[in-house]
Amino acid sequence: MTVQILPERFKTEDQRALVADLGAVLERAPLFVPRMPRSGKPFSVRMTNCGPLGWVSDIDGYRYQPHHPETGAPWPEIPQRLLDLWHEVAGVPVGPEACLVNLYGPGTKxxxxxxxDERTFEAPVVSVSLGDTAVFRIGGTTRKAATRSMRLASGDVIVFGGDDRLAYHGIDRILSGSSSLLPEGGRINLTLRRVTPF
DNA sequence: TAGTAACG
DNA sequence: AAAC
Known part of the structure; x- marks a missing residue:
């Protein structure tokens, strides 16, 4: 098992600081609704990004690109405390290039x-949970592999590395009202990724 | 197949 | 009815 769980890696004070960092990101890079390739069906999660590259999905497919799909502006910088986290836990001599910001409301799956979609899988994916607890599902590296459910609470960090870098995962449900961290409620997930080889 | 719906 |  190379999925590493760091429970409550961020205490409340640092979680609040992260939320403030994200407020600045959201001002410059508004949330957008991703859509499924081909069908154009909308996701229930809303997204934005920070970093040199951002992950987007629309009718043309999944990809990383350097600009916001609606405003055309470059993504804002990744907040320093997330870069610090990466350098502490990722175990690679380079920084992350993308930080996907996912916002989950009640009913979002x-x-x-x-x-x-990254061009390298050498670096792990580092994920931070903030706000309401999520019912998270994780499986193996094939769709048929068994999955298990676990809860991710505010401040928890997961590192997907090694054999589990390509593990299937998803969010079954958000436990609305389980946290008061976010003024509007809901959950934010931050996913730090290296995109290009190093 | 980062989506949905129907079924048991 | 919700979860799977």
């Missing part, structure tokens, strides 16, 4: 998927 994200189906089982792999993070596989």
């Amino acid at each position: 994200l189906g089982l998927h792999q993070d596989r």
Whole structure:
């Protein structure tokens, strides 16, 4: 098992500081609704990004690009405390290039998927949970592999590395009202990724 | 197949 | 009815 869980890696004070950092990101890079390739069906999660590259999905497919799909502006910088986290836990001599910001409200789900649009899988994916607890599902590296459910609470960090870098995972449900961290409620997930080889 | 719906 |  190379999925590493760091429970409550961020205490309340640092979680609040992260939320403030994200407020600045959201001002410059508004949330957008991703859509499924081909069908154009909308996701229930809303997204934005920070970093040199951002992950987007629309009718043309999944990809990383350097600009916001609606404003055309470059993504804002990744907040320093997230860069610090990466350098502490990722175990690679380079920084992350993308930080996907996912906002989950009540009823938001994200189906089982792999993070596989990067051009390198050498670096792990580092994920931070903030706000309401999520019912998270994780499986193996094939769709048929058994899955298990676990809860992710505010401040928890997961590192997907090694054999589990390509593990299928998703969000079954958000436990609304389980945290008071976010003024509007809901959950934010931050996903730090290296996109290009190093 | 990062989506949905129907079924048991 | 919700979860799977």
